[in-house]
Amino acid sequence: MSTDPSSDPIILPQVALQHDFTSVFADIRDNTVFSEDIFLSCYQLGLRPVHGKVNASHDESVASPDGILLESRDGVELTRLDSHTFTASCPALSIVNTILRAPRQGFSINPIENTTNVRRISAFDVTSNAALIAIGHYDGTITIQSVSTPSDPEAQKFPLTTKKLHLSSVLSLRFFPSNKVLLSASSDLSLNIISATPPSDSNSLELLAVPRVLKGHKAGITDxxxxxxxxxxxxxxxDGTVRLWDVGKGEKISTLASERFAPIVKMAMSGRIPSSAIPPEPVETADSQTDVDENVIYAALQNGAFNVFDLRTRNLIYASPTSRISSSSKAALGAIAVDDSSYFLATGSQGGFIRVYDSRYLPPQSLFTFQRSNSSIEDLHFVPSKDGEGAPQLLVATGDGFPFCASLHPDGPKVAEELVGFADESVTVIRTDxxxxxxxxxxxxxxxxY
Structure with missing residues (x-):
C-alpha cells in the first residue's frame, strides 16, 4: 500500500455561505433594507465551481422566526431549517442537502473599532462544563472569561481577564479535569500551570496566577x-521530544524522542494499546503510576510521518514512513487525533490531506484518504460518541476558513456539516465541550x- 496520502484521495465537496449573512438578516428584520443578495458558493477539486446567489427579503407570511424569505438562483438552493441551521444543494456538483451550521455565540476581546490590528487566536480551550473559555494569542497573552453560569453551584464566574504570561506565541491551552487549572505552552520553551479560579475574600491569589513553570524543551512547545x-x-x-512531567514536583519524569529527532507539531493520546504491541517489561521507577501505564501517544511530525510511543515502556514503538509528496511543506503534518471508541486515527497535512487509520494494529492500517482543498489542516478533533452507534464524527479546522464535520463511514467519509461564519481566515483550533x-x-x- 502506498505511503503517499495524496494517492487516490476521496474528494469531498465544499460549500461556502457569505460569512456575514446574519448581519444581512438583521438589517432585513430591522427594516434597514427590504431585500439583499447573499452568496452561496460550491466547490469540488477538479470541477468548475458554482457561485450562486440567494435573495433574502422580509415576508411576514413566511413560517420562520423573523419572517425572512429565501429565494435561490444560479444553480444553488438554500433552505432554512431554524435560526442557526440551513441545508444547501448544488445539482451540478452532486451536493444534496448539506447541513450548514451557523454559530450561536461569538466571543472576542478585540475592540469593535479595531479592524486593522486584530489579535489572532493561536490556542483555545473550553472547560468540560462549558463555563470558562481560555484564549491564547501570538503575543504571549492569555484570556480567560466566563461563558455562562454553570449548573455547578460551587463554580465561580471568572471576570474577563487578559494577561501576558509567555514571552511569545501561546501554542496550546488545556484545562485540567477540575476546570480550575489551566496548562499553557509556548514557543518560548515553557509550560505554565495557571490558576483558573478567581480570588475570594479568603484567597489572595491574583487572577491568572502561575504557581508552577515547567522548563526543559530546547525548541518551541507545540502541544x-x-x-x-x-x-x-x-x-x-x-526539538523532537515528548516529555512527561510531574506537576506536583515541577520536574521532568522522562523524555521520549521521535525518530531522528524530527520536529513534533501535534500529538494525540489514546487509552488503548495496539493489539500487536509487544508486552512491556516492568518499568521500575519511583514515579510509576497507573494513570500512565495504559496510554499511547501518537505524534504528528513535520516531515509528514507520525510516531507512536508506549508510556508503559517510555519507548518509541512505531515510526511511519515519511510521505512521498513532492513538496515537503505540503507533506508536513499539522494535526492528529485518535478516537478510542471507533479505533480511528486521523492525520491532517499542510496540503489538505486527511488520512484515516485503524489504530487497533501496529502498524496502524491505512483505511482511506480524503481532501477538500489544497489548504492546510490546522486541527482535528473527534466528536465524543454518545451511544456508540452511528458513524464517528471528525471535526476539521482548516487554513482557508472553512471548518467542517466529516462523518467517517466504512465505505469512506462524507461531509456531515459545514461550520459557517469565518471569512477566509485560518481556523486554528476546534474543540467540543x-x-x-x-x-x-x-x-x-x-x-x-456552534
Missing part, C-alpha cells in the same frame, strides 16, 4: 496533554460556539 486527573502532563516540541457544543477559533480573533 500538550493531561493524564488522568492531572498529576502528570505531557508536552511535545519542535461536555455539553455537546462545538467551538472554533482562529485568525479573525473570534471564538465561535
Amino acid at each position: 500538550t496533554a493531561i493524564i488522568g486527573v492531572g498529576r502528570r502532563v505531557l508536552s511535545c516540541a519542535k 461536555g455539553k455537546g457544543a462545538v467551538w472554533a477559533a482562529g485568525h479573525d480573533g473570534i471564538v465561535r460556539k
